Amino acid sequence: MKKITVDGGNQFFVYSDGTHYELRWEDNNYHPHVGKITQKDYEEYKADKRSGDDLLYKAAYGAWPPTEEQNRQGELEFLLSDLQMVHDISLPNDPNLFEEFPELKPEYEKWLSEQ
Known part of the structure; x- marks a missing residue:
């Protein structure tokens, strides 16, 4: 997979091979985490329909944050x-x-x- 986005404010990286997407980040204790997201999730983030916090939440919990x-x-x-x-x-x-x-x-x- 290739790194396609760096979100410095939320301190995560998005990787993709063109078909699969994943978000990589470290928690407050510097433990690495990897969460899967969909291409649609990533596109909503890139189109500013979802924030970096939203995308991080989706990768961590498998759902968008509650409204x-x-x-x-x-x-x-x-x-x-x-x-x-x-x-x-x-x-x-x-x-x-x-x-x-x-x-x-x-x-x-x-x-x-x-x-």
């Missing part, structure tokens, strides 16, 4: 899974929680009425 909406949905599901924690910890530390997650409030109020 803000996916992160938000995950946080909501976590909060809904433990309303006792919302009551004991989250609300006292974040009184604006219902502004950020308005769909949480009816479930929380229902849970409160059952206590």
Whole structure:
């Protein structure tokens, strides 16, 4: 394989033989890593549709990083899974929680009425 791209900001290299693509990088402890990416992944990166961080994430985990909406949905599901924690910890530390997650409030109020 031949080195085709050096991303100095994210400190990785992209190698390809024209058919297969891989990303090579070192972690904070200087351990080398190699992750496979597709030609489409590489093209999205080169076309600035994906950042170097995105490409590195894809090589490391096999999927693009979650979107803000996916992160938000995950946080909501976590909060809904433990309303006792919302009551004991989250609300006292974040009184604006219902502004950020308005769909949480009816479930929380229902849970409160059952206590």
